[in-house]
Amino acid sequence: MTFTGGIGRFCGAIIDRIVRWLALSRIHPNVLTFLGLVINIWAAWLLAKGSFRWAGLVVIGAGLFDMVDGRVARATSQVTRFGGFFDSVIDRYSDLALYMGLLVYYASINRFFYIVLTAVVMTGSVMVSYTRARAENTIPKCKVGFLERPERIVLIIIGALFLRMAAVLWVIAVLSNLTVAHRMSYTFHEANLADEAQLRAASQTESSAVS
Numbered sequence: 001m002t003f004t005g006g007i008g009r010f011c012g013a014i015i016d017r018i019v020r021w022l023a024l025s026r027i028h029p030n031v032l033t034f035l036g037l038v039i040n041i042w043a044a045w046l047l048a049k050g051s052f053r054w055a056g057l058v059v060i061g062a063g064l065f066d067m068v069d070g071r072v073a074r075a076t077s078q079v080t081r082f083g084g085f086f087d088s089v090i091d092r093y094s095d096l097a098l099y100m101g102l103l104v105y106y107a108s109i110n111r112f113f114y115i116v117l118t119a120v121v122m123t124g125s126v127m128v129s130y131t132r133a134r135a136e137n138t139i140p141k142c143k144v145g146f147l148e149r150p151e152r153i154v155l156i157i158i159g160a161l162f163l164r165m166a167a168v169l170w171v172i173a174v175l176s177n178l179t180v181a182h183r184m185s186y187t188f189h190e191a192n193l194a195d196e197a198q199l200r201a202a203s204q205t206e207s208s209a210v211s
Contacts, residue, residue, distance in 0.1 A: 029073035036065030044101030056160030124176030145179030
């Protein structure tokens with residue numbers, strides 16, 4: 001077993017124990033999801049104060065709730081359509097709360113450029129989720145592109161813990177919008193293929209009716 005593999009198994013065992021304990025406590029998975037939002041709002045407040053390292057640690061704590069809410073739902077047979085919807089909506093609020101904290105911080109130190117950059121990051125982050133949700137009303141799946149929510153959260157944690165938030169914002173701004181472009185391109189291609197297949201099927205149906 002490799003060193004990283006051992007760490008993965010150790011962390012996985014801890015997560016499994018936490019999930020079992022939460023399942024036995026009969027706490028509803030949606031409550032765990034909401035608690036994750038509350039903790040992220042706390043992290044946003046720390047970011048607004050400029051306490052980046054503490055904020056990074058708090059975001060790690062919030063990430064634990066993101067990891068376990070779905071597992072607890074499955075372990076307690078409480079998986080519902082609304083649960084998935086609620087989790088997605090709360091994730092968006094959690095993301096935006098962190099960026100709002102950064103907006104307040106950069107406004108407090110009069111860094112106009114980074115206010116704009118954070119706004120670009122907020123837009124790209126929301127659009128990554130929106131393009132997938134909207135695309136999957138048209139095509140079966142649109143899970144393409146690199147910068148999804150877990151990657152963005154990891155970058156925020158790195159930026160906070162190592163005081164490199166400005167660099168991290170640049171990375172998220174560029175990669176999130178590239179991910180949006182990738183999803184638009186993928187959806188265009190897949191939708192065209194579906195339209196062509198539908199036209200061929202309609203043409204074959206008409207030919208069969210005539211013959």
